[in-house]
Amino acid sequence: MIDLFPDSTRVDRGSIALGGVAAETLASEHGTPLVVYCEETLRARARALAAAITPGRTFFGTKAFANVALLRLLREEGAGADVASIGELAFARAAGIAGDEVVVHGNAKDERFLAAAAAAGGLVVLDAPDEARLAADAGVGRALVRVTLGVDADTHEAIRTGHHGSKFGLPPDQALALLAEGLDAGIEMLGLHVHVGSQMADFDAQEETIGRLAAFAGRCRTELGWAARVADLGGGFGIRHHSDERVTDAVELAAAAATTARAAFVAAGLPEPEVWLEPGRSLVGPAGVTLYRVITVKRLPGRTWVAIDGGMSDNPRPQLYDARYTAVSAARADEPADEVVSVAGMHCESGDVLIDDVALPAPRRGDLLAVPATGAYTLAMASNYNGVGRPAAVLVGDGRARLIRRRETVDDLLALESPAP
Structure with a gap:
């Protein structure tokens, strides 16, 4: 699966690094969801x-x-x-x-x-x-x-x-x-x-x-x-x-x-x-990886739902084009992927599913997921559904990360509203 990731991707003791920067470091410094370009x-x-x-x-x-x-x-x-x-x-x-x-x-x-x-x-x-x-x-x-x-x-x-x-x-x-x-x-x-x-x-x-x-x-x-x-x-x-x-x-x-x-x-x-x-x-699709934080894990009869802090507002392609993605656990990549789960978004839609089935190390709250091949038509098609701000993006290389698009805030969303009469 690592062949889907950008050229600079490395795995060191189970931790994925992009452009010489650990995924966990990127998520900690810039928040999630985060689109990382190599x-x-x-x-x-x-x-x-x-x-x-x-x-x-x-x-x-x-x-x-x-x-x-x-x-x-x-x-x-x-x-x-x-x-x-x-x-x-x-x-x-x-x-x-x-x-x-x-x-x-x-x-x-x-x-x-x-x-x-x-x-x-x-x-x-x-x-x-x-x-x-x-x-x-x-x-x-x-x-x-x-x-x-x-x-x-x-x-x-x-x-x-x-x-x-x-x-x-x-x-x-x-x-x-x-x-x-x-x-x-x-x-x-x-x-x-x-x-x-x-x-x-x-x-x-x-x-x-x-x-x-x-x-x-x-x-x-x-x-x-x-x-x-x-x-x-x-x-x-x-x-x-x-x-x-x-x-x-x-x-x-x-x-x-x-x-x-x-x-x-x-x-x-x-x-x-x-x-x-x-x-x-x-050009840009293979260069991009989206990082998400796992918020909840629900093990139900017949299906395990792993809910992340993004979804169809930052990547609507599964809903629009039946696009299929995969994911790895960015800080646990050396552990056995022994549980097949579905990765769901956080939006108020039953169809807000990013990945139907993917094998991961038994997921838990706080895990960081990395979804490769997401450099194209993710941020470009992102929306503010459910009042969610669009993600940040960084460019990585030579061990450094540069912010190339800041995260939208609630203040950004409210700034578009006309004042009350």
Whole structure:
């Protein structure tokens, strides 16, 4: 199970350490729940994904976790930012990322968002029939067109994006018309964008999509006399959240995507495109571990419930996507895992279950649990359900921990309330 943890993870006399800092020390100093990011893993993943598609470009899928410190770190490793809201754009700009380092997405971009994208010098992915005119009016200078090519990805239906009828992008005929409108509006149309889905475990759906993308690019050349210089293949590469998951490594998938796209375009009689990717989960997911404190243990007929001090407010993915996780006892990792338990959250929902079944050393109040592969879409999707503040996050490396997001307090929650009349 330790292979699910970040690169810097070590176990010393039963105690897990991340980035050279003991998990118990992190929990004592910063409280729980706590999301711990490993700097070594972040840098290694960013470098490996960039190398896999050289001379292409990577843009971190900020939706996985919008955080200024992480964006700065990833920028140091050559990654730009893929943003999908005016808030994510603000995070990128605060991290010093602007201009051609920003790709702006969204299936519902309004004039305010487009104006902010133009002010940042970002490249906009056109996604709707009237968006070329709106983008040009806002001052957007460069764009891609997102085309939806009707490939059904083998992933949860809530995170499929490339199928017929998707809310994202446009089918080929409408995408072609949007491309023509962008050219007529004077926007520099650099290329095409596709995205199949998230948490992709293999290359099958993306390979099919790339083949269809090259055929569509050929149609653009024939009908408009325009050749795509960029093939942005999106992201969506999966990671392992549980020991028994079988997921092809993202670096291998990225290399296959770049090689396949270049070959497909050339085979279609087109210039070899510059390949762009937008990895999110595959960059930060394996680098993150969430620490929880055990609050209660209930041994009932047929099931033992271990209740923690977090749950669906800090990680709603089990409820949204049937995501499966595992855990270890962070200070008792050398003891026999001799009891199968269910890990429940502290919220007023019977469905607030983080892990259905996991083997742990007989749990007791006060134990510290470490849940790996939680660096993506945990804090990014966290809420204040039951009036709970969102967790803190730290970045660890070389025996030091740096706070990169403070814990929300009750005062933070009350600060949003309007005063009584």
